[in-house]
Amino acid sequence: MNTFGRIYRLTDFGETHGKCVGGIIDGCPSGIYVDEVFIAQELSRRAPSNHSDSTRRKEKDSVRFLSGIYENYTNGSPIAFIIENEDVIIDEVLDKIIKPSHASFVYKEKYGHTCNEQSGRASARQTVCRVVAGAIAKLILKKYSVDIQAHVVSVAPISRSGDSAGALVGCIIKNLPAGLGEPVYDKFDARLAAAMLSINACKGFEIGCGFKSALMCGSDYNDKQHNDFTFGSNHDGGVQAGITNGQDVCFQVAFKPIPSIEIEQQTIDYKGNTTFFKNNVRNDVSVAPRVLPVVEAMAALVAVDFIFLHLKNKCNFAENL
Secondary structure (H helix, E strand, O other): OOEEOOOOEEEEEEOOOOOEEEEEEEOOOOOOEOOHHHHHHHHHHHOOOOOOOOOOOOOOOOEEEEEOEEOOEEOOOOEEEEEEOOOOOOOOOHHHEEOOOOOHHHHHHHHOOOOHHHHHHHOHHHHHHHHHHHHHHHHHHHHHOOEEEEEEEEEOOOOOOOOOOOEEEEEEEEOOOOOOOEOOOEOHHHHHHHHHHOOOOEEEEEEOOHHHHHHOOHHHHOOOEOOOOOEOOOOOOOEEOOEEOOOOEEEEEEEOOOOOOOOOEEEEEOOOOEEEEOOOOOOOOOOOOOOHHHHHHHHHHHHHHHHHHHHHHOOOOHHHO
16 A cells, blocks of 8 residues: 555655655645745755764755646646655675564565565655655645644663664644544544554554543543633544544654664574674664654645545535635
């Protein structure tokens, strides 16, 4: 499944070891101004940096649009884009090793691949496509004054040199209108959870009070409303019965430690022989902060798609864009 969305849809392609990655955005209306400076800024937030915790892989992450845009405005046709891979290195020895907690083993079981080069679709390199589609979605959301901001809540402490760390990321979607979400199997928070869990290394999602709500009483938890319909609290995180209620949508996403570490680990090769794996420095220490624009991008894809669904259901889709 390489497509996300129902009306505003991203279909992406490419692998970390290939010549390029790219995608096609379908369902984007015409007349949207494509701010290439803003898109470049979003991509730079995800791109490798000179920070000591960042990967040593050097990618400019410059997007080239092939269709769907004329004189900086969308024209209603599919938006095709590519991003060249410029710093690809394949280690033929490590390529035959089943890397612990990577896609190595499961891609072998699913597709029969016996080298890691063929599991490059599972790489976080793919998330650059999400950022492009998310940046255009953010430009659409500006028309509705919707703002999305992700932030690092915490990063696990690292006690050993060469290790990696898990991270917790929070995100707030402001100014979403009430009424977004399709009961019962396409709830706003259900799609948002699916969007976040589709991001590489994501292992947990909670909205509002999340797991803390299991320890609360209803009298303390319930978001009571005033006479003017405003709320006195936001324990539900802006979503009730799977439909947005007009409050800020607040959620958190948990990411596991990046499995590629510089500490030697015992593992096996694709023939089942015992061997050892020690990664080089071409990986980040943690997904944070580079994952922040990815979280925002996926949230933007969800928000735009549900806004378009809502307008379509009201039969005034064109008039409201």
